[in-house]
Structures are given as structure tokens and as C-alpha cells.
Amino acid sequence: MKVLLIHPNFPAQLRHVAMSLGQATGNVVVFATKNPRHEWSIPGVSKVLFTPVQGEGLKAHRLANPVQDAVLLGEAMHRTAHELNRQGFRPDVIYANSGWGSTLYLKDIWPDVPLLCYFEWFYDPAGADALFDTPAPAAGEYRAPMLMRTRNSSIFNDLWACTQGLSPTHWQRSQFPQEFQPKIEVLHDGVDTDFFSPNPEQPMILGDLDLSAEDEVVTFAGRGMEPYRGFPQFMKGVEILQKRREKLHVVVAGTERVCYGSPRADGKSWKQHLLETLDVDESRLHFVGSLPYGEYRKLLQASRCHIYLSRPFVLSWSFVEAMACGCPLAASDTEPVREAVSHGNNALLFDFFKPLELADRVEEILDDRSLARRLGENARQTALTRYDLKKLLPKHLKLLEQTAIKGLKARAQSK
Known part of the structure; x- marks a missing residue:
């Protein structure tokens, strides 16, 4: 299976998935990232970089900053995807972390490649996070618009464009608009409970x-x-x-x-x-x-x-x-x-x-x-x-494979 993994920070939440995919015979795995982390490589996984290019003299409105940052990342990843495509790499499935913008223009390169998105958080100005220590405005009170709404712009694009989504907890999934929640499966990243294990004799x-x-x-x-x-x-x-x-x-x-x-x-x-x-x-x-x-x-x-x-x-x-x-x-x-x-x-x-x-x-x-x-x-x-990685990692890999199969079926039906 040919897999494209995308996260601006290498390897972040995709670490264990990348390691497992890289170890499997027959897989071709490419990890696209903004952070080269030259000291860290994963066997069987090729690393490619996407680098945002800031336009000279370009200054965005403060409320548009999240959009501009997302567009710059999306544009950079679009260039990288184009080059991968030119070199003959066409993924069977893409697995990317949502919210950064790097997925914005992928469908322009690979319109029928299925996309699995990791949805971590949806920003709601009237949600539990925003109002946790700030009361709602009083009647007639003016408050400046919040960055949260524009921060969601690239997330909305992913919710629409993705074939399948996942979120690590039920609480995090519940923050997304109800109409999109059926696309999102709850699946925690998992923790290596063999490594993180008790040792009562450990001194501080x-x-x-x-x-x-x-x-x-x-x-x-x-x-x-x-x-x-x-x-x-x-x-x-x-x-x-x-x-x-x-x-x-x-x-x-x-x-x-x-x-x-x-x-x-x-x-x-x-x-x-x-x-x-x-x-x-x-x-x-x-x-x-x-x-x-x-x-x-x-x-x-x-x-x-x-x-x-x-x-x-x-x-x-x-x-x-x-x-x-x-x-x-x-x-x-x-x-x-x-x-x-x-x-x-x-x-x-x-x-x-x-x-x-x-x-x-x-x-x-x-x-x-x-x-x-x-x-x-x-x-x-x-x-x-x-939360045991040994139980949850196979579920991640299965979901990735199922997403790839959805793409195959969709292409077959379109012919």
C-alpha cells in the first residue's frame, strides 16, 4: 500500500502508525512535514519537506492570520504533492492531521485519493473551552470578533473533503458540528504501556x-x-x-x-x-x-x-x-x-x-x-x-486500510 502521511511536526501523533507501516513488507510510505528533524528517521519511511513561502509585504488582518497561515502551508504542501505526483508517487490513501492547512489543496493533485483526517479540536466561541473562564457577553455588550471562527476555516475544508475522520476522545469529537460527527470515529492514539509502566523502586x-x-x-x-x-x-x-x-x-x-x-x-x-x-x-x-x-x-x-x-x-x-x-x-x-x-x-x-x-x-x-x-x-x-497501544494501533491501521478501500470502491463506481 502506498501511504502519504502529513503533519507539520515530525512525527507527532503519526509516529506509531508511521513506524508500523514502515516495517510492513510491500508498503511505500512517505511522510510530508515542515519540520525536518534530521536527528530522527523512521525505517521504511521517506521524509519530504514542504516549506511555506511568505509573500513580501503581505500583512493580513489580525482575524485573517489563521487563514493566511493555513493557506501558506496548503500552498507549500500543494507544491510538494505536485512534485511527488510528477515523480510517479500516487498514494492509495492520505493520513493527515487536520487544522494546519496542509491538506487544503491536496484534492487538486489527487482528486480521487481517499483522505483520513485526524481531528483534534473544533474551536467554538460559545463552547466549553471559550467560556470556561470568560462569561458570555451581557445583552448589548460589544466584543471584538474572535479568532476561533477563522481558525476553523481549514478544519471545515477537511470535514468536507475527508473520506473518513477520527478523533482521540468522545469529548473532542463532541466539539465538532453534529452534521459532521458521523464521519468521525473515536480512536485514541494509544500509549506504550510496556514502556510507561510502574516501577515502585525507581528513585527520583x-x-x-x-x-x-x-x-x-x-x-x-x-x-x-x-x-x-x-x-x-x-x-x-x-x-x-x-x-x-x-x-x-x-x-x-x-x-x-x-x-x-x-x-x-x-x-x-x-x-x-x-x-x-x-x-x-x-x-x-x-x-x-x-x-x-x-x-x-x-x-x-x-x-x-x-x-x-x-x-x-x-x-x-x-x-x-x-x-x-x-x-x-x-x-x-x-x-x-x-x-x-x-x-x-x-x-x-x-x-x-x-x-x-x-x-x-x-x-x-x-x-x-x-x-x-x-x-x-x-x-x-x-x-x-x-488506551493500550498494542490494542489501538491495529485499529488505526485497519481504519487506514478501510479508508483506502473506500477510495477504490468510489473509483470503481465512477467508471
Whole structure:
């Protein structure tokens, strides 16, 4: 089977699918990406680049920026697709991540090639995410139009053009317009539960940081440090916990950046702002940066309690990875979290906006080892039952094959 995989960031959500396809005899697999990642290659998978070209002097209206970015990516991928086609590569199926714009003009090159789209999120100005911490406008109140509507433009194109869609959780699928939901199958990416597995003997040693002699070590992990993932509430919870527990240490993995949402208007990072405004003991608060997978796994395995927060948004891989490692979890009581866990069974949940409640939940876990053990074991079992890569990867490959077959049938019927 000839497969074209597309994601601006290599290999992102398509990593395991790409690896499996590349290992199979007879497949021809091309991965188109904007990010070359020269240090990372996948056996059996050819990498091609698409590079957006910014027009000189071209400045878009602020509300049109998402459209312009999508068009530039779509144009770049169109050039790459044209060159692949000229070289004789015609895919049997295309699997692409939606929302970036790279799929916008593919049908101009291969009008009858079936398209499988990974739909992660649909932006709704009146949805749970947008109104989570912002009340709806009062009657007669004027608010400037939101970027969300224009951000959906390329997503709408994919919803219309795709042969088949998938979304990793029921919560994420439910955000899309109802008329398109029948095209979208719920199928999580899956987590390698052999790699992410419990190790009760793992000490908290990460590079020069050695907390192996400490009993109370709490963890937090994310790509960035931002309000979307509750970083301000987490830090306020740390302030409370440190005052209550003199021996508590907190380890934070992630980079000092905003991955979702807007940066602070004053130019400061959220980490900088919160360290300046909160009364925390930095000798017991350890920022270890972005960790390689092996070190990140150690962090989860050595954690006495792992804290996770998210707005009503995309469920993080890190949360399921923490579940797979058997972490006792204290997590925000929000929709994406509630789909994965339930309070008292495989996690303790708290109100996203109440750091005091966060601190109380963490203390419950630290003070009751039998509770912590039960929560961790149940979280691990949930990961094995619902999120195990060994079970879900074959379903992804089958869906890809079924999408290719749909294309064959459609071409046969058109003749």
C-alpha cells in the first residue's frame, strides 16, 4: 500500500502508525512535514519537506492570520504533492492531521485519493473551552470578533473533503458540528504501556537532581507552562502545600513557554510571573525542563502524586502516560479528565479554580498509602483496558486500510 502521511511536526501523533507501516513488507510510505528533524528517521519511511513561502509585504488582518497561515502551508504542501505526483508517487490513501492547512489543496493533485483526517479540536466561541473562564457577553455588550471562527476555516475544508475522520476522545469529537460527527470515529492514539509502566523502586534522580532520600515528591508535567493546563492554579496549590508540609518537594517537567492560548501581555512567562508573585520555597520546587522519554518515565514512576489540570480542551498524552505508570493522580474535574477517570476510583478530582481543593486532594493521597496504591493500580488498569497501544494501533491501521478501500470502491463506481 502506498501511504502519504502529513503533519507539520515530525512525527507527532503519526509516529506509531508511521513506524508500523514502515516495517510492513510491500508498503511505500512517505511522510510530508515542515519540520525536518534530521536527528530522527523512521525505517521504511521517506521524509519530504514542504516549506511555506511568505509573500513580501503581505500583512493580513489580525482575524485573517489563521487563514493566511493555513493557506501558506496548503500552498507549500500543494507544491510538494505536485512534485511527488510528477515523480510517479500516487498514494492509495492520505493520513493527515487536520487544522494546519496542509491538506487544503491536496484534492487538486489527487482528486480521487481517499483522505483520513485526524481531528483534534473544533474551536467554538460559545463552547466549553471559550467560556470556561470568560462569561458570555451581557445583552448589548460589544466584543471584538474572535479568532476561533477563522481558525476553523481549514478544519471545515477537511470535514468536507475527508473520506473518513477520527478523533482521540468522545469529548473532542463532541466539539465538532453534529452534521459532521458521523464521519468521525473515536480512536485514541494509544500509549506504550510496556514502556510507561510502574516501577515502585525507581528513585527520583533526574540528572543532577537527587531526591531519592525524600519521601514526599509530587510531580507536574506538560509541554509548556500555561493557563490552558492550569499552571497558575497548580503553582498556587504548591504554595499552599509547601506551607502545610515542610518536607514536600515538587518536580516540574516542561519548558517555559505557552503552547496553547496567548502569552502574557507584559512579556513575562507564567513561571516568571508566578515565582515573583507567590510565596514559594524554590529550594523545594524543581524545574527540570523538557525531559527525554526515559527520564520523563523515571519522573512518573518515582512520583508519590502526579498533578494534572486541563481546561475543557484536548486530553494530554502525559495524563494517560501517568495513568500507565500507575501514578496516584490528583486532577482537575473537567470534561476531558472525567472521560478518562472517575473520582475515588482511579484519581481524586478537584475544582480547576480552587487551589485549596487541589492541595487537599494531594494531601489525601500523601497521607493514605493504601488509597494511593489503589488509585495507581486502577489508573494503570484503565490505561491497559482503554488506551493500550498494542490494542489501538491495529485499529488505526485497519481504519487506514478501510479508508483506502473506500477510495477504490468510489473509483470503481465512477467508471
